[in-house]
Every structure is written in structure tokens, then in C-alpha cells.
Amino acid sequence: MQLIDGKKISIEIKAEIAQEVKNIKNNGGKIPHLAAILVGHDGGSETYVANKVKSCEEVGFKSTLICFEDNVTEKELLSKVNELNNNNGIDGFIVQLPLPKHINKQAVIEAINPCKDVDGFHPVNIGRTVLGMPSFVSATPFGIIELLKRYKIQTSGKHCVVLGRSNIVGRPISILLSQKGSYGDATVTVLHSRSKYLEQICSTADIIIAALGQPEFVKANMVKEGAVVIDVGTTRVKSKLTKSGFKITGDVKFDEVAPKCSFITPVPGGVGPMTIVSLLKNTLLASKKEIYS
Amino acid sequence: MQLIDGKKISIEIKAEIAQEVKNIKNNGGKIPHLAAILVGHDGGSETYVANKVKSCEEVGFKSTLICFEDNVTEKELLSKVNELNNNNGIDGFIVQLPLPKHINKQAVIEAINPCKDVDGFHPVNIGRTVLGMPSFVSATPFGIIELLKRYKIQTSGKHCVVLGRSNIVGRPISILLSQKGSYGDATVTVLHSRSKYLEQICSTADIIIAALGQPEFVKANMVKEGAVVIDVGTTRVKSKLTKSGFKITGDVKFDEVAPKCSFITPVPGGVGPMTIVSLLKNTLLASKKEIYS
Numbered sequence: 001m002q003l004i005d006g007k008k009i010s011i012e013i014k015a016e017i018a019q020e021v022k023n024i025k026n027n028g029g030k031i032p033h034l035a036a037i038l039v040g041h042d043g044g045s046e047t048y049v050a051n052k053v054k055s056c057e058e059v060g061f062k063s064t065l066i067c068f069e070d071n072v073t074e075k076e077l078l079s080k081v082n083e084l085n086n087n088n089g090i091d092g093f094i095v096q097l098p099l100p101k102h103i104n105k106q107a108v109i110e111a112i113n114p115c116k117d118v119d120g121f122h123p124v125n126i127g128r129t130v131l132g133m134p135s136f137v138s139a140t141p142f143g144i145i146e147l148l149k150r151y152k153i154q155t156s157g158k159h160c161v162v163l164g165r166s167n168i169v170g171r172p173i174s175i176l177l178s179q180k181g182s183y184g185d186a187t188v189t190v191l192h193s194r195s196k197y198l199e200q201i202c203s204t205a206d207i208i209i210a211a212l213g214q215p216e217f218v219k220a221n222m223v224k225e226g227a228v229v230i231d232v233g234t235t236r237v238k239s240k241l242t243k244s245g246f247k248i249t250g251d252v253k254f255d256e257v258a259p260k261c262s263f264i265t266p267v268p269g270g271v272g273p274m275t276i277v278s279l280l281k282n283t284l285l286a287s288k289k290e291i292y293s
Numbered sequence: 294m295q296l297i298d299g300k301k302i303s304i305e306i307k308a309e310i311a312q313e314v315k316n317i318k319n320n321g322g323k324i325p326h327l328a329a330i331l332v333g334h335d336g337g338s339e340t341y342v343a344n345k346v347k348s349c350e351e352v353g354f355k356s357t358l359i360c361f362e363d364n365v366t367e368k369e370l371l372s373k374v375n376e377l378n379n380n381n382g383i384d385g386f387i388v389q390l391p392l393p394k395h396i397n398k399q400a401v402i403e404a405i406n407p408c409k410d411v412d413g414f415h416p417v418n419i420g421r422t423v424l425g426m427p428s429f430v431s432a433t434p435f436g437i438i439e440l441l442k443r444y445k446i447q448t449s450g451k452h453c454v455v456l457g458r459s460n461i462v463g464r465p466i467s468i469l470l471s472q473k474g475s476y477g478d479a480t481v482t483v484l485h486s487r488s489k490y491l492e493q494i495c496s497t498a499d500i501i502i503a504a505l506g507q508p509e510f511v512k513a514n515m516v517k518e519g520a521v522v523i524d525v526g527t528t529r530v531k532s533k534l535t536k537s538g539f540k541i542t543g544d545v546k547f548d549e550v551a552p553k554c555s556f557i558t559p560v561p562g563g564v565g566p567m568t569i570v571s572l573l574k575n576t577l578l579a580s581k582k583e584i585y586s
Contacts, residue, residue: 106426123416123417123418123421123426124417124420125416125420126416126419126423127415127416127419130416130419130420130423130460130464130465131416131419133416157487157488157489159490165471165472165473167423167424167425175468178483185485185487186487187482187483187484187489187490187491187494188483189481189482191480194478194480196450196452197480198480
């Protein structure tokens with residue numbers, strides 16, 4: 001069994017991006033610039049955005065953080081989105097979710113110019129992903145594919161079971177893995193809350209992507225000997241073993257599943273660290289106009 | 294075994310649409326208006342477009358056919374697309390594919406206003422389908438779902454195997470069937486040219502959607518007793534039995550598969566007749582502004 005070390009890979013990729021930014025700077029090119037809009041004071045959101053800004057600094061990007069109070073109107077927010085769309089200095093930007101209930105999240109996402117949608121949430125980017133066209137792919141599926149590449153885990157012809165059909169993980173990764181091309185060409189089955197014979201189907205998988213958000217859902221009996229297991233779950237579960245009183249728990253019962261695997265991601269330290277790196281990569285792509293020319 | 298009679302259903306739906314158009318007319322509403330752009334003189338394309346226009350007349354729609362010669366420039370075509378986008382009289386329009394090689398098909402598709410994209414080929418409509426938002430769904434997947442509905446074939450929790458991953462059939466139907474909601478909620482596996490254990494996986498399916506374009510690919514040994522089989526294939530195969538010297542052949546070896554099925558679509562007369570009806574339905578939805586308000 002080999003551990004897929006997302007932490008290590010994310011550091012490597014950050015170093016690669018930092019080197020590329022140095023080269024751009026030396027050649028007198030434009031430094032990539034990411035902007036982030038944060039609404040309100042949700043603790044999780046504040047931490048996530050702070051980490052994104054910090055990561056930008058680490059790799060040499062410019063970053064701009066725009067904060068609004070909880071009572072910002074949808075109109076004000078849309079006006080800011082429009083301003084960022086038209087600001088040539090900003091290569092890409094994100095609106096940190098969740099948004100307050102009085103704001104139509106989808107209207108905000110659809111207001112973002114797809115060319116600057118480095119979160120990959122705009123329907124145009126999702127549609128282009130489905131069509132196999134250049135597109136911004138959202139952070140988690142992007143990160144998963146990157147981990148498979150770095151560990152040279154071939155997917156062609158393999159049976160890949162995706163547990164969960166969310167718009168930000170299950171659905172896009174299921175599409176990417178069954179797309180034509182390298183690190184695609186898998187036979188993909190999407191399992192979800194309404195699926196029958198879930199355990200039985202899961203136990204035939206060569207590769208399992210667990211993205212249900214149900215702590216320790218995947219048990220040893222659901223995993224074939226030699227399978228690759230990618231655990232996307234990050235649920236806060238109460239714990240007596242940690243100072244904080246909780247621990248981040250994956251969708252896979254790691255202790256009993258890991259010995260059966262050829263490769264497995266730990267939680268934390270697997271897929272998690274890859275998500276910010278994916279955002280940085282998308283920002284770099286946006287800056288280089290590699291997706292939309 | 295029950296035959297799924299797409300011909301009969303398509304006639305029923307056309308009658309329903311015709312009745313709705315009558316009601317709209319009686320209430321002084323706007324008659325739905327579909328426009329079609331045809332480039333060149335491809336025999337198949339001319340026939341398809343002629344049938345679409347004829348079907349519009351049958352249900353009381355207005356229709357406009359715009360023809361260009363093979364040597365039309367991309368700029369001229371885009372200019373016409375733009376004109377139709379801005380023409381409030383036209384509710385929806387299609388550009389008949391294929392286009393000559395000197396024209397960038399994707400650029401033309403993306404130039405269509407998604408609100409008028411009744412073929413459902415624009416990335417925005419595909420992205421919205423993935424996100425479970427209101428969207429124009431392309432004709433064949435739309436028609437398949439409609440057949441399942443009309444025959445009350447439940448899909449929730451069923452294992453559905455989709456053979457083929459094309460952008461216009463396999464991919465979108467796989468997404469729709471695993472989406473939340475009625476006539477969704479299936480466990481979906483997408484099989485394709487690179488899949489291993491294809492026959493084995495196929496033979497576990499409760500529902501098979503065959504959309505590979507390989508005549509008589511699905512044999513009796515690949516079908517479970519009691520399965521539902523939807524055959525999307527329409528390949529012209531040489532035949533000594535017909536006057537024309539060829540016959541339209543499905544992806545399913547009908548004679549040996551049908552006796553094992555609970556439901557099966559014939560070819561022709563199954564999915565085929567549903568595609569034009571789906572286009573009419575989308576045009577009606579566009580006219581009523583039910584997808585984009």
C-alpha cells in the first residue's frame with residue numbers, strides 16, 4: 001500500500017508555480033492576479049479565503065481581498081462582480097461560498113465572466129468540461145486528477161466508482177474520468193443515496209472516489225484487494241483525542257481499508273491540500289489565457 | 294415483453310402540442326416560431342430540416358428556413374446567428390449539423406443565445422443540465438426520458454448502463470438519469486470503446502441505453518432477463534431485403550434480445566420519432582419562456 005501524499009504534492013506544485021511566476025517576472029510579463037470576494041464573517045469562509053490569499057503570496061501572485069458585510073445587497077455584489085469582469089488587471093476571481101440567503105448564489109456565479117471563473121462554477125465552464133473543451137475545472141476534481149497524474153495511476157479501461165453526485169465533486173470527476181484521453185477513459189459508475197447494491201458495485205471497483213460526506217462510510221468489505229481509494233470526505237466529527245474536541249474525518253474507514261489498497265489518500269493530507277493548488281493553477285491558466293484566448 | 298412505440302407516442306405528443314398552440318392562438322398569444330439554418334446540400338441534412346419544418350406546420354408553429362450555399366463564410370453565418378438572436382419574433386433556432394469544414398462548428402454553436410438554443414448544444418445549456426437547473430436538453434436524451442415517462446418505467450435506484458459517451462446522447466442521458474428526481478436517481482455506468490468487462494457489466498443492467506452506433510452490438514448474453522432496452526442506434530446497413538438496398542439498423546440484435554426484455558424500443562419507430570418532437574417541445578418551452586424567464 002502506498003500513501004498518496006497530497007501535502008507533499010501540493011508543495012511541489014506550489015514550487016513549480018512559483019518558479020513559473022519568477023520566469024514571467026524576469027521576462028517582464030504580467031504577474032497573475034487573483035481577487036476574492038468574501039461576504040460576512042463565517043468562520044470557515046474567513047479561514048479558507050485567508051489561506052487562498054496566503055497561497056497567492058507564497059507563489060508570487062498578486063491578490064486582492066474584497067470584503068462585504070452580511071447585509072450587502074445582491075445588486076451591490078453583482079456590481080462588484082461586473083467591475084472585476086471589466087478590470088484587466090484581475091486575471092481571475094472567486095466569490096467565496098456560502099452567501100447569505102437573501103442573495104441568489106446562482107445569479108452571482110452566472111454574472112462572473114467565464115474567462116475569469118477560476119472556481120469553475122459557471123455553467124459555461126461545466127458545459128465545456130462535458131464537451132471535452134478547454135475549461136476551468138473546479139478545485140477538487142482538478143486536484144484528484146492531478147494526484148492520479150503525479151502518482152502515474154492509469155485510469156484507462158479501469159472501473160471507477162464515484163460515491164456521490166454533488167455538483168462540485170462527484171458529478172465533475174465522474175465526467176472527467178470517463179472523458180477520452182489520458183487520465184480519462186475509465187468506465188465510471190456514479191453511486192448515491194438512492195443506489196441499490198451500493199456495497200456490491202463498490203466492491204468491484206478498481207478506483208473508488210468517495211465524496212459522500214459520510215464519515216467512514218467505506219468499509220473494508222466494500223473495497224477490492226489492490227484498489228485505489230481517493231477520499232474526498234472532510235466531516236468534523238467529535239473526538240476525545242484532540243484538543244479542539246473534533247477531528248476531520250474522511251468518508252473511508254482508513255484503518256481497515258488501507259491495507260487492501262494499492263494507493264490511498266489520507267484525511268487530512270490527501271485531496272484537501274490540492275484544492276488551493278488547483279485554484280492557483282487555474283489563476284495561472286487564466287493569466288496566460290490558456291483556456292480562453 | 295412490451296414494445297415501446299415511439300411513433301405512437303410522438304403522434305400523441307404532437308397532438309398535445311397542437312392543442313396547446315390552438316389555446317395560445319385563441320387567447321391571442323404569440324405563436325411559437327422556430328427558425329432553421331441549413332448550409333449546403335447534404336442529402337441527410339436536407340431531409341432532416343425538411344421534416345423539422347413539416348412538423349412545425351403540423352403542430353401550428355411558424356417556421357423559417359434559411360439556406361446558405363456550401364461556400365458561405367463563417368462571418369456570414371455568425372452574422373445570421375446574431376440576427377436571429379436579436380429577432381424577437383423567433384423563439385428558437387437551430388443550425389443543422391454537420392457544417393462545411395471551413396466553418397468552426399463550436400464557434401457557431403457558442404454564438405447562439407442560450408435562450409434560443411432549442412437544440413441544447415450550447416455549453417450553457419449543457420452546464421445547466423449538469424447543475425440540475427432549467428435548460429434546453431438535446432433532442433435524443435429528451436426523447437428517451439419522455440419515453441420512460443410515458444411508459445411509466447421507473448428509474449430510481451435502478452442500475453442503468455449507458456453504452457457510448459457521445460456529447461449528444463451518451464453523456465447527457467447518463468447525467469439526466471443519475472440526477473435527483475423522478476425519472477432520475479438511477480445508478481448509472483457509462484461504458485465505451487475503452488471499457489473492460491463491458492459484456493459482464495452490461496448484463497447486470499436493469500436499463501440499457503445503447504448509443505454506440507455499432508449495428509447489433511448488444512446480444513442476448515449481454516442482457517439480463519426483464520431488462521429495459523432503449524436502442525438509439527441508426528446505422529445504414531446494406532440489405533438485400535429492401536428496395537433501397539440498405540436498412541436502418543439499431544445497436545441491439547433485436548430478435549434475440551427482445552424476448553428477454555420487459556420493454557424494448559424497435560429501430561426504426563422507437564427513439565427516432567421522438568427527436569423531432571423534442572425539438573418542438575423545446576421550441577414551445579422557449580416561446581413560453583419557461584427555461585429562461
